[in-house]
Amino acid sequence: DGGITQSPKYLFRKEGQNVTLSCEQNLNHDAMYWYRQDPGQGLRLIYYSQIVNDFQKGDIAEGYSVSREKKESFPLTVTSAQKNPTAFYLCASSLLAGDTQYFGPGTRLTVL
Amino acid sequence: SQQGEEDPQALSIQEGENATMNCSYKTSINNLQWYRQNSGRGLVHLILIRSNEREKHSGRLRVTLDTSKKSSSLLITASRAADTASYFCATENMDSNYQLIWGAGTKLIIKP
Numbered sequence: 163d164g165g166i167t168q169s170p171k172y173l174f175r176k177e178g179q180n181v182t183l184s185c186e187q188n189l190n191h192d193a194m195y196w197y198r199q200d201p202g203q204g205l206r207l208i209y210y211s212q213i214v215n216d217f218q219k220g221d222i223a224e225g226y227s228v229s230r231e232k233k234e235s236f237p238l239t240v241t242s243a244q245k246n247p248t249a250f251y252l253c254a255s256s257l258l259a260g261d262t263q264y265f266g267p268g269t270r271l272t273v274l
Numbered sequence: 275s276q277q278g279e280e281d282p283q284a285l286s287i288q289e290g291e292n293a294t295m296n297c298s299y300k301t302s303i304n305n306l307q308w309y310r311q312n313s314g315r316g317l318v319h320l321i322l323i324r325s326n327e328r329e330k331h332s333g334r335l336r337v338t339l340d341t342s343k344k345s346s347s348l349l350i351t352a353s354r355a356a357d358t359a360s361y362f363c364a365t366e367n368m369d370s371n372y373q374l375i376w377g378a379g380t381k382l383i384i385k386p
Binding site for chain 1: 304305307309314315316317318319322362364366372373374376377378379
């Protein structure tokens with residue numbers, strides 16, 4: 163059963179804590195992406211990776227970090243430097259960069 | 275950076291009617307994609323239209339692209355309650371390093 167998964171679905175964090183969001187795909191896709199979505203808004207790109215061991219900053223990378231050590235996995239860390247981290251986070255993958263993107267179900271992060 | 279702008283921001287119609295959403299963009303594109311997002315979920319790809327195509331169909335969906343006006347429209351015919359969702363356009367631009375540039379979306383409500 164191929165697809166892209168994100169965990170956890172809901173995440174609560176205290177101010178000042180780092181937290182890591184998981185994203186895994188078994189679609190054998192080269193490219194993976196992290197987006198942030200605020201209520202009633204579109205998607206804003208945080209980081210993307212066109213191939214394993216390589217990634218680039220998107221439009222709003224400050225306060226976030228990623229790694230791409232395996233083709234299947236692209237975890238996102240929300241650091242304490244991110245001023246307003248409460249949002250809905252979406253991970254996506256595509257066969258190649260620029261192709262149709264397939265999305266995970268999202269993680270809703272709330273900072274208490 | 276947001277390139278696509280969807281119009282209208284929100285649309286409410288009766289079940290069985292047709293729904294039309296529009297997307298405008300600013301720079302030259304390789305392709306334009308439409309996605310659907312049910313509330314609190316990930317996005318689902320609907321249709322991709324390339325810059326050299328003018329119209330595409332998929333089931334009850336019809337997408338047109340006018341590169342001279344830098345605009346696209348998504349028509350959903352014979353709407354159903356299950357079509358209630360937000361619809362986003364995304365463009366792959368010639369100078370965007372294969373990133374997709376997203377609009378803010380149109381929220382469609384189908385009244386039974």
